Amino acid sequence: MTSLADVTSPMAVLPPEGARRLLAAADPSLATHRATFGPMPVPLDLVRLLDSAGLTGRGGAGFPTARKLRSVAERGHGVVVANGSEGEPASAKDRTLLMHAPHLVLDGLALVAAAVGARSTYLVTARADVAERVRAAAQERGDRRPVRVAAVVDRFVSGEESAVVNRLNGRPGVPSDRMVRVYERGVKGRPTVVSNVETLAHVALVARWGPDWFREVGTDEQPGTFLASVSGATASPGVYELPYGTSLGQTLRSSGARPGDLQAVLVGGFHGAWIPAHDLEQVRLTRSDLQPYNASVGAGVLVLLGHDRCGLVESAGIARYLAGQAAGQCGPCINGLPRMADALTALARGHARPGLVEEVHRLRGLVAGRGACSHPDGTARFVASAMRVFADEVDVHLGGGCSVAAAR
Protein backbone atom coordinates (compact mmCIF):
# COMPACT_ATOMS: atom_id res chain seq x y z
CA MET A 1 0.00 0.00 0.00
CA THR A 2 1.16 3.52 -0.68
CA SER A 3 0.84 6.05 2.08
CA LEU A 4 0.76 9.79 2.47
CA ALA A 5 4.56 9.70 2.75
CA ASP A 6 4.72 9.01 -0.99
CA VAL A 7 3.04 12.29 -1.72
CA THR A 8 5.93 14.70 -1.56
CA SER A 9 4.39 18.13 -1.46
CA PRO A 10 3.71 19.64 1.96
CA MET A 11 -0.02 19.37 2.55
CA ALA A 12 -1.17 22.41 4.43
CA VAL A 13 -4.78 21.37 4.19
CA LEU A 14 -6.53 18.35 5.69
CA PRO A 15 -8.59 16.19 3.32
CA PRO A 16 -12.36 16.63 3.24
CA GLU A 17 -14.14 14.29 5.64
CA GLY A 18 -16.91 11.88 4.70
CA ALA A 19 -18.20 11.40 1.20
CA ARG A 20 -18.38 15.07 0.18
CA ARG A 21 -15.07 15.33 -1.62
CA LEU A 22 -15.39 16.65 -5.15
CA LEU A 23 -18.01 19.18 -4.14
CA ALA A 24 -16.33 20.21 -0.87
CA ALA A 25 -15.46 23.77 -1.96
CA ALA A 26 -18.11 26.42 -1.32
CA ASP A 27 -17.57 28.34 -4.55
CA PRO A 28 -15.66 27.90 -7.82
CA SER A 29 -13.00 30.60 -7.24
CA LEU A 30 -9.29 29.73 -7.16
CA ALA A 31 -8.97 31.21 -3.67
CA THR A 32 -11.70 28.96 -2.26
CA HIS A 33 -10.32 25.99 -4.18
CA ARG A 34 -6.88 26.50 -2.62
CA ALA A 35 -8.32 27.12 0.84
CA THR A 36 -10.32 23.87 0.59
CA PHE A 37 -7.87 21.58 -1.18
CA GLY A 38 -4.48 23.25 -0.73
CA PRO A 39 -1.91 23.95 -3.45
CA MET A 40 -1.20 21.77 -6.48
CA PRO A 41 0.60 18.65 -5.25
CA VAL A 42 3.76 17.29 -6.88
CA PRO A 43 3.38 13.51 -6.72
CA LEU A 44 6.49 11.37 -7.36
CA ASP A 45 4.68 8.69 -9.31
CA LEU A 46 1.08 9.64 -10.02
CA VAL A 47 0.30 6.55 -12.09
CA ARG A 48 1.35 4.27 -9.23
CA LEU A 49 -0.78 6.25 -6.77
CA LEU A 50 -3.81 5.93 -9.07
CA ASP A 51 -3.15 2.23 -9.48
CA SER A 52 -3.07 1.72 -5.70
CA ALA A 53 -6.17 3.88 -5.32
CA GLY A 54 -8.00 1.68 -7.82
CA LEU A 55 -9.40 4.74 -9.58
CA THR A 56 -11.60 3.87 -12.55
CA GLY A 57 -13.05 6.12 -15.25
CA ARG A 58 -16.26 7.94 -14.35
CA GLY A 59 -17.47 8.47 -17.93
CA GLY A 60 -19.31 5.16 -18.15
CA ALA A 61 -16.89 2.43 -19.20
CA GLY A 62 -15.11 2.22 -15.83
CA PHE A 63 -11.66 1.51 -17.26
CA PRO A 64 -8.74 1.60 -14.78
CA THR A 65 -7.25 5.10 -15.03
CA ALA A 66 -3.66 4.02 -14.31
CA ARG A 67 -3.69 1.59 -17.23
CA LYS A 68 -5.05 4.24 -19.57
CA LEU A 69 -2.30 6.65 -18.56
CA ARG A 70 0.46 4.05 -18.89
CA SER A 71 -0.49 3.22 -22.48
CA VAL A 72 -0.01 6.88 -23.45
CA ALA A 73 2.98 7.57 -21.17
CA GLU A 74 5.01 4.76 -22.74
CA ARG A 75 4.40 6.18 -26.22
CA GLY A 76 5.32 9.75 -25.26
CA HIS A 77 4.46 13.20 -26.67
CA GLY A 78 0.83 12.69 -25.86
CA VAL A 79 -2.26 14.84 -25.58
CA VAL A 80 -4.76 14.85 -22.70
CA VAL A 81 -8.42 15.67 -23.19
CA ALA A 82 -10.79 16.36 -20.30
CA ASN A 83 -14.11 15.00 -21.51
CA GLY A 84 -17.11 16.98 -20.31
CA SER A 85 -19.28 16.15 -23.32
CA GLU A 86 -22.01 14.54 -21.21
CA GLY A 87 -24.26 13.53 -24.09
CA GLU A 88 -26.43 11.43 -21.79
CA PRO A 89 -29.60 13.50 -21.30
CA ALA A 90 -30.24 12.23 -17.75
CA SER A 91 -26.72 13.14 -16.63
CA ALA A 92 -25.93 16.50 -15.06
CA LYS A 93 -22.86 15.64 -13.02
CA ASP A 94 -20.12 16.74 -15.41
CA ARG A 95 -21.52 20.22 -15.92
CA THR A 96 -22.32 20.48 -12.19
CA LEU A 97 -18.74 19.55 -11.31
CA LEU A 98 -17.27 21.96 -13.87
CA MET A 99 -19.49 24.81 -12.67
CA HIS A 100 -18.76 24.13 -8.96
CA ALA A 101 -15.14 23.00 -9.03
CA PRO A 102 -13.42 23.86 -12.32
CA HIS A 103 -10.03 24.11 -10.62
CA LEU A 104 -10.21 20.55 -9.30
CA VAL A 105 -10.71 19.28 -12.86
CA LEU A 106 -7.95 21.56 -14.19
CA ASP A 107 -5.60 20.35 -11.42
CA GLY A 108 -6.30 16.75 -12.46
CA LEU A 109 -5.80 17.61 -16.12
CA ALA A 110 -2.43 19.27 -15.42
CA LEU A 111 -1.33 16.37 -13.18
CA VAL A 112 -2.22 13.77 -15.81
CA ALA A 113 -0.50 15.82 -18.53
CA ALA A 114 2.67 15.97 -16.42
CA ALA A 115 2.49 12.25 -15.63
CA VAL A 116 2.21 11.14 -19.26
CA GLY A 117 4.55 13.79 -20.66
CA ALA A 118 1.84 15.65 -22.59
CA ARG A 119 2.20 19.29 -23.59
CA SER A 120 -1.26 19.94 -25.01
CA THR A 121 -4.43 19.74 -22.98
CA TYR A 122 -8.03 20.25 -24.04
CA LEU A 123 -11.39 20.33 -22.34
CA VAL A 124 -14.54 19.62 -24.32
CA THR A 125 -18.09 20.52 -23.37
CA ALA A 126 -21.38 21.00 -25.19
CA ARG A 127 -22.44 23.92 -23.01
CA ALA A 128 -21.53 27.58 -23.45
CA ASP A 129 -21.87 28.42 -19.73
CA VAL A 130 -19.50 25.59 -18.80
CA ALA A 131 -16.96 26.64 -21.46
CA GLU A 132 -17.12 30.19 -20.12
CA ARG A 133 -16.58 29.04 -16.52
CA VAL A 134 -13.59 26.87 -17.48
CA ARG A 135 -12.00 29.61 -19.58
CA ALA A 136 -12.36 32.04 -16.68
CA ALA A 137 -10.83 29.49 -14.30
CA ALA A 138 -7.92 28.86 -16.68
CA GLN A 139 -7.26 32.59 -16.88
CA GLU A 140 -7.33 32.84 -13.08
CA ARG A 141 -4.64 30.17 -12.81
CA GLY A 142 -2.28 31.82 -15.29
CA ASP A 143 -0.93 28.43 -16.43
CA ARG A 144 2.00 28.56 -18.84
CA ARG A 145 0.22 26.26 -21.29
CA PRO A 146 -3.46 26.90 -20.66
CA VAL A 147 -6.09 24.34 -21.46
CA ARG A 148 -7.85 24.80 -24.80
CA VAL A 149 -11.61 24.70 -24.39
CA ALA A 150 -13.54 23.28 -27.35
CA ALA A 151 -17.25 22.83 -28.02
CA VAL A 152 -18.81 19.50 -28.97
CA VAL A 153 -22.30 19.01 -30.35
CA ASP A 154 -24.85 18.11 -27.67
CA ARG A 155 -25.57 14.60 -28.90
CA PHE A 156 -25.67 11.19 -27.23
CA VAL A 157 -22.57 9.78 -28.95
CA SER A 158 -20.49 13.02 -28.90
CA GLY A 159 -18.59 11.93 -25.82
CA GLU A 160 -17.34 8.62 -27.24
CA GLU A 161 -13.56 9.02 -27.20
CA SER A 162 -12.95 8.70 -30.94
CA ALA A 163 -15.82 11.16 -31.56
CA VAL A 164 -14.13 13.65 -29.24
CA VAL A 165 -10.79 13.15 -31.01
CA ASN A 166 -12.40 13.55 -34.44
CA ARG A 167 -14.01 16.79 -33.31
CA LEU A 168 -10.66 18.14 -32.06
CA ASN A 169 -9.07 17.15 -35.36
CA GLY A 170 -11.58 19.34 -37.20
CA ARG A 171 -13.79 16.52 -38.43
CA PRO A 172 -17.42 15.79 -37.52
CA GLY A 173 -17.62 14.62 -33.92
CA VAL A 174 -18.82 11.09 -34.61
CA PRO A 175 -17.16 7.80 -33.62
CA SER A 176 -14.56 6.05 -35.78
CA ASP A 177 -13.99 2.41 -36.50
CA ARG A 178 -12.11 0.92 -33.54
CA MET A 179 -9.14 -0.52 -35.43
CA VAL A 180 -6.87 2.28 -34.26
CA ARG A 181 -7.33 3.38 -30.67
CA VAL A 182 -6.90 6.98 -29.51
CA TYR A 183 -4.07 6.01 -27.14
CA GLU A 184 -2.14 5.01 -30.27
CA ARG A 185 -3.20 7.83 -32.58
CA GLY A 186 -5.54 10.55 -31.44
CA VAL A 187 -5.49 14.35 -31.49
CA LYS A 188 -3.13 15.50 -34.28
CA GLY A 189 -2.09 11.88 -34.67
CA ARG A 190 -0.56 11.79 -31.20
CA PRO A 191 -1.21 9.28 -28.40
CA THR A 192 -4.20 10.67 -26.55
CA VAL A 193 -5.79 10.23 -23.14
CA VAL A 194 -9.49 11.07 -23.18
CA SER A 195 -10.60 11.17 -19.57
CA ASN A 196 -13.93 12.11 -18.05
CA VAL A 197 -13.81 15.37 -16.06
CA GLU A 198 -14.95 13.67 -12.85
CA THR A 199 -12.12 11.14 -13.16
CA LEU A 200 -9.65 14.01 -13.41
CA ALA A 201 -11.10 15.65 -10.30
CA HIS A 202 -10.55 12.39 -8.39
CA VAL A 203 -6.97 12.34 -9.72
CA ALA A 204 -6.44 15.76 -8.16
CA LEU A 205 -7.59 14.39 -4.78
CA VAL A 206 -5.57 11.15 -4.91
CA ALA A 207 -2.47 13.18 -5.81
CA ARG A 208 -3.00 15.24 -2.65
CA TRP A 209 -4.02 12.72 -0.02
CA GLY A 210 -3.02 9.35 -1.43
CA PRO A 211 -4.67 6.01 -2.14
CA ASP A 212 -5.36 5.02 1.47
CA TRP A 213 -7.39 8.15 2.02
CA PHE A 214 -9.17 7.59 -1.29
CA ARG A 215 -10.12 4.06 -0.19
CA GLU A 216 -11.59 5.19 3.13
CA VAL A 217 -15.01 5.21 1.46
CA GLY A 218 -16.46 2.86 -1.14
CA THR A 219 -15.62 -0.84 -1.41
CA ASP A 220 -12.38 -2.72 -2.06
CA GLU A 221 -13.65 -3.59 -5.50
CA GLN A 222 -14.83 -0.04 -6.27
CA PRO A 223 -13.22 2.48 -3.95
CA GLY A 224 -14.10 6.15 -3.52
CA THR A 225 -17.10 8.27 -4.32
CA PHE A 226 -18.98 8.98 -7.52
CA LEU A 227 -21.29 11.72 -8.68
CA ALA A 228 -24.85 10.49 -9.17
CA SER A 229 -27.35 12.33 -11.37
CA VAL A 230 -30.73 11.55 -9.84
CA SER A 231 -33.85 12.39 -11.85
CA GLY A 232 -37.41 11.24 -12.47
CA ALA A 233 -39.88 10.42 -9.69
CA THR A 234 -38.29 12.37 -6.83
CA ALA A 235 -38.99 15.68 -5.15
CA SER A 236 -35.25 16.38 -5.05
CA PRO A 237 -33.60 15.66 -8.41
CA GLY A 238 -29.98 16.72 -8.68
CA VAL A 239 -26.35 15.68 -8.46
CA TYR A 240 -25.19 13.89 -5.31
CA GLU A 241 -21.72 12.68 -4.35
CA LEU A 242 -22.04 9.18 -2.92
CA PRO A 243 -19.74 6.33 -1.93
CA TYR A 244 -19.80 3.17 -4.02
CA GLY A 245 -21.17 0.11 -2.27
CA THR A 246 -24.24 1.50 -0.51
CA SER A 247 -27.52 -0.14 -1.39
CA LEU A 248 -29.57 1.47 -4.10
CA GLY A 249 -32.37 2.03 -1.56
CA GLN A 250 -30.02 3.85 0.85
CA THR A 251 -28.51 5.81 -2.01
CA LEU A 252 -31.94 6.99 -3.08
CA ARG A 253 -32.93 7.94 0.47
CA SER A 254 -29.74 9.99 0.92
CA SER A 255 -30.73 11.94 -2.20
CA GLY A 256 -34.15 12.61 -0.65
CA ALA A 257 -36.05 10.14 -2.84
CA ARG A 258 -38.48 7.55 -1.47
CA PRO A 259 -37.83 3.98 -2.69
CA GLY A 260 -41.38 3.00 -1.67
CA ASP A 261 -42.75 5.35 -4.32
CA LEU A 262 -40.91 3.60 -7.12
CA GLN A 263 -41.52 0.79 -9.60
CA ALA A 264 -37.95 0.57 -10.85
CA VAL A 265 -34.73 2.55 -11.21
CA LEU A 266 -32.76 2.88 -14.41
CA VAL A 267 -29.10 2.52 -13.41
CA GLY A 268 -26.27 3.60 -15.69
CA GLY A 269 -28.29 5.81 -18.01
CA PHE A 270 -30.00 5.08 -21.30
CA HIS A 271 -27.44 2.37 -22.10
CA GLY A 272 -28.01 0.90 -18.66
CA ALA A 273 -30.60 -1.39 -17.12
CA TRP A 274 -33.69 -1.25 -14.94
CA ILE A 275 -33.51 -2.56 -11.37
CA PRO A 276 -37.00 -3.52 -10.12
CA ALA A 277 -38.27 -1.91 -6.90
CA HIS A 278 -38.27 -5.15 -4.88
CA ASP A 279 -34.49 -5.44 -5.34
CA LEU A 280 -33.58 -1.86 -4.40
CA GLU A 281 -32.64 -2.62 -0.78
CA GLN A 282 -30.43 -5.62 -1.51
CA VAL A 283 -28.59 -4.38 -4.60
CA ARG A 284 -25.52 -2.32 -3.77
CA LEU A 285 -24.04 0.09 -6.27
CA THR A 286 -21.04 -2.05 -7.16
CA ARG A 287 -19.91 -3.87 -10.25
CA SER A 288 -20.60 -7.33 -8.80
CA ASP A 289 -24.08 -6.55 -7.45
CA LEU A 290 -25.21 -4.92 -10.71
CA GLN A 291 -23.65 -7.49 -13.02
CA PRO A 292 -26.59 -9.96 -12.79
CA TYR A 293 -28.83 -7.19 -14.15
CA ASN A 294 -26.37 -6.51 -16.97
CA ALA A 295 -26.04 -3.04 -15.45
CA SER A 296 -23.19 -0.98 -14.06
CA VAL A 297 -22.97 2.31 -12.18
CA GLY A 298 -21.60 3.70 -15.43
CA ALA A 299 -21.59 7.49 -15.38
CA GLY A 300 -23.77 7.52 -12.24
CA VAL A 301 -27.14 8.14 -13.86
CA LEU A 302 -30.19 7.06 -11.82
CA VAL A 303 -33.62 7.60 -13.37
CA LEU A 304 -36.51 6.90 -10.98
CA LEU A 305 -39.74 5.42 -12.28
CA GLY A 306 -42.82 6.08 -10.13
CA HIS A 307 -46.06 4.11 -10.00
CA ASP A 308 -47.84 6.62 -12.21
CA ARG A 309 -45.85 5.75 -15.34
CA CYS A 310 -45.77 2.57 -17.40
CA GLY A 311 -42.25 1.15 -17.62
CA LEU A 312 -42.88 -0.22 -21.07
CA VAL A 313 -44.15 3.12 -22.42
CA GLU A 314 -41.20 4.98 -20.86
CA SER A 315 -38.73 2.43 -22.23
CA ALA A 316 -40.17 2.67 -25.72
CA GLY A 317 -39.73 6.46 -25.55
CA ILE A 318 -36.09 6.05 -24.54
CA ALA A 319 -35.53 3.49 -27.32
CA ARG A 320 -36.98 5.96 -29.87
CA TYR A 321 -34.74 8.71 -28.50
CA LEU A 322 -31.67 6.45 -28.80
CA ALA A 323 -32.60 5.48 -32.36
CA GLY A 324 -32.72 9.16 -33.24
CA GLN A 325 -29.31 9.74 -31.68
CA ALA A 326 -27.42 7.34 -33.96
CA ALA A 327 -24.53 9.11 -35.68
CA GLY A 328 -25.88 7.88 -39.01
CA GLN A 329 -22.74 6.07 -40.11
CA CYS A 330 -23.29 2.34 -39.58
CA GLY A 331 -25.97 0.50 -41.54
CA PRO A 332 -27.15 -1.96 -38.88
CA CYS A 333 -27.54 0.91 -36.36
CA ILE A 334 -29.21 3.35 -38.82
CA ASN A 335 -31.73 0.69 -39.85
CA GLY A 336 -31.98 -1.58 -36.84
CA LEU A 337 -32.43 0.89 -33.99
CA PRO A 338 -35.55 2.56 -35.45
CA ARG A 339 -37.05 -0.86 -36.26
CA MET A 340 -36.37 -2.09 -32.74
CA ALA A 341 -37.81 1.12 -31.24
CA ASP A 342 -40.89 0.84 -33.49
CA ALA A 343 -41.51 -2.75 -32.39
CA LEU A 344 -41.19 -1.78 -28.72
CA THR A 345 -43.47 1.22 -29.32
CA ALA A 346 -46.11 -0.95 -30.99
CA LEU A 347 -46.00 -3.19 -27.93
CA ALA A 348 -46.21 -0.24 -25.54
CA ARG A 349 -49.18 1.26 -27.39
CA GLY A 350 -51.07 -2.01 -27.38
CA HIS A 351 -50.78 -2.59 -31.14
CA ALA A 352 -49.95 -6.23 -30.58
CA ARG A 353 -49.47 -8.51 -33.55
CA PRO A 354 -48.27 -12.11 -33.71
CA GLY A 355 -44.51 -12.40 -33.32
CA LEU A 356 -44.03 -8.85 -32.00
CA VAL A 357 -42.11 -9.88 -28.87
CA GLU A 358 -39.92 -12.23 -30.90
CA GLU A 359 -39.31 -9.39 -33.35
CA VAL A 360 -37.99 -7.13 -30.56
CA HIS A 361 -35.57 -9.85 -29.46
CA ARG A 362 -34.49 -10.70 -33.00
CA LEU A 363 -33.65 -7.05 -33.73
CA ARG A 364 -31.68 -6.82 -30.48
CA GLY A 365 -29.51 -9.65 -31.68
CA LEU A 366 -29.23 -8.12 -35.13
CA VAL A 367 -27.83 -4.74 -34.01
CA ALA A 368 -25.55 -5.83 -31.15
CA GLY A 369 -21.84 -5.72 -31.96
CA ARG A 370 -22.43 -4.28 -35.42
CA GLY A 371 -21.36 -0.65 -35.17
CA ALA A 372 -18.21 1.44 -34.87
CA CYS A 373 -19.15 2.38 -31.31
CA SER A 374 -21.21 0.70 -28.61
CA HIS A 375 -24.40 2.67 -29.30
CA PRO A 376 -26.25 -0.31 -30.87
CA ASP A 377 -25.00 -2.61 -28.10
CA GLY A 378 -26.01 -0.22 -25.33
CA THR A 379 -29.43 0.31 -26.88
CA ALA A 380 -29.96 -3.45 -27.29
CA ARG A 381 -28.93 -3.99 -23.67
CA PHE A 382 -31.40 -1.36 -22.48
CA VAL A 383 -34.24 -2.89 -24.52
CA ALA A 384 -33.40 -6.37 -23.17
CA SER A 385 -33.61 -5.00 -19.63
CA ALA A 386 -36.98 -3.34 -20.32
CA MET A 387 -38.42 -6.57 -21.73
CA ARG A 388 -37.13 -8.56 -18.72
CA VAL A 389 -38.02 -6.20 -15.88
CA PHE A 390 -41.41 -5.23 -17.33
CA ALA A 391 -42.23 -8.77 -18.53
CA ASP A 392 -45.58 -8.77 -16.69
CA GLU A 393 -46.48 -5.48 -18.32
CA VAL A 394 -45.53 -6.91 -21.73
CA ASP A 395 -48.14 -9.62 -21.15
CA VAL A 396 -50.77 -7.08 -20.14
CA HIS A 397 -50.01 -4.96 -23.22
CA LEU A 398 -50.19 -8.01 -25.49
CA GLY A 399 -53.77 -8.33 -24.25
CA GLY A 400 -54.40 -4.69 -25.20
CA GLY A 401 -54.23 -3.30 -21.66
CA CYS A 402 -51.87 -1.34 -19.42
CA SER A 403 -51.72 -1.78 -15.62
CA VAL A 404 -50.82 1.84 -15.01
CA ALA A 405 -53.55 3.24 -17.27
CA ALA A 406 -56.07 0.84 -15.63
CA ALA A 407 -55.15 2.11 -12.14
CA ARG A 408 -55.75 5.76 -13.06
Next chain:
Amino acid sequence: MSRLHVDWTRCDGHGSCVELLPELLERDDWGYPLALGSLEVPAALEEHAWHAVDVCPLLALRLLA
Protein backbone atom coordinates in the same frame (compact mmCIF):
# COMPACT_ATOMS: atom_id res chain seq x y z
CA MET B 1 -7.10 -18.28 -36.85
CA SER B 2 -7.74 -14.99 -38.62
CA ARG B 3 -10.85 -12.92 -38.17
CA LEU B 4 -12.89 -10.63 -40.41
CA HIS B 5 -13.38 -7.05 -39.33
CA VAL B 6 -16.06 -4.85 -40.83
CA ASP B 7 -15.59 -1.10 -40.66
CA TRP B 8 -19.28 -0.24 -40.29
CA THR B 9 -18.63 3.44 -40.96
CA ARG B 10 -17.59 2.46 -44.51
CA CYS B 11 -19.75 -0.56 -45.33
CA ASP B 12 -22.78 0.27 -47.48
CA GLY B 13 -24.04 -3.28 -47.95
CA HIS B 14 -22.65 -3.73 -51.46
CA GLY B 15 -22.62 -7.45 -50.72
CA SER B 16 -19.58 -8.79 -52.58
CA CYS B 17 -18.20 -10.25 -49.33
CA VAL B 18 -21.43 -12.17 -48.77
CA GLU B 19 -21.23 -13.63 -52.28
CA LEU B 20 -17.61 -14.68 -51.85
CA LEU B 21 -18.00 -16.09 -48.33
CA PRO B 22 -21.43 -17.76 -48.19
CA GLU B 23 -20.02 -20.22 -45.62
CA LEU B 24 -19.46 -17.34 -43.17
CA LEU B 25 -21.78 -14.50 -44.11
CA GLU B 26 -25.35 -13.78 -45.06
CA ARG B 27 -27.18 -10.53 -45.74
CA ASP B 28 -29.18 -8.99 -42.89
CA ASP B 29 -32.62 -7.37 -43.34
CA TRP B 30 -30.99 -4.36 -45.01
CA GLY B 31 -28.28 -6.07 -47.05
CA TYR B 32 -25.37 -5.64 -44.67
CA PRO B 33 -23.08 -8.61 -44.01
CA LEU B 34 -24.13 -10.72 -41.03
CA ALA B 35 -22.02 -13.49 -39.53
CA LEU B 36 -23.73 -16.89 -39.72
CA GLY B 37 -21.71 -17.95 -36.69
CA SER B 38 -18.66 -15.93 -35.79
CA LEU B 39 -16.34 -13.84 -37.95
CA GLU B 40 -13.46 -16.27 -37.35
CA VAL B 41 -12.09 -17.51 -40.67
CA PRO B 42 -11.04 -21.18 -40.85
CA ALA B 43 -7.78 -21.81 -42.71
CA ALA B 44 -9.62 -23.46 -45.58
CA LEU B 45 -11.50 -20.22 -46.30
CA GLU B 46 -8.65 -17.81 -45.82
CA GLU B 47 -7.99 -17.47 -49.54
CA HIS B 48 -11.61 -16.55 -50.17
CA ALA B 49 -11.53 -14.12 -47.27
CA TRP B 50 -8.52 -12.29 -48.71
CA HIS B 51 -10.31 -12.08 -52.02
CA ALA B 52 -13.38 -10.60 -50.31
CA VAL B 53 -11.13 -8.03 -48.61
CA ASP B 54 -9.58 -7.12 -51.97
CA VAL B 55 -12.84 -6.68 -53.86
CA CYS B 56 -14.76 -4.67 -51.24
CA PRO B 57 -15.41 -1.45 -53.15
CA LEU B 58 -15.46 0.64 -49.95
CA LEU B 59 -12.37 -0.90 -48.32
CA ALA B 60 -14.61 -1.74 -45.38
CA LEU B 61 -13.43 -5.30 -44.86
CA ARG B 62 -10.20 -6.40 -43.19
CA LEU B 63 -8.69 -9.70 -42.24
CA LEU B 64 -6.98 -9.59 -38.86
CA ALA B 65 -4.36 -12.08 -37.71
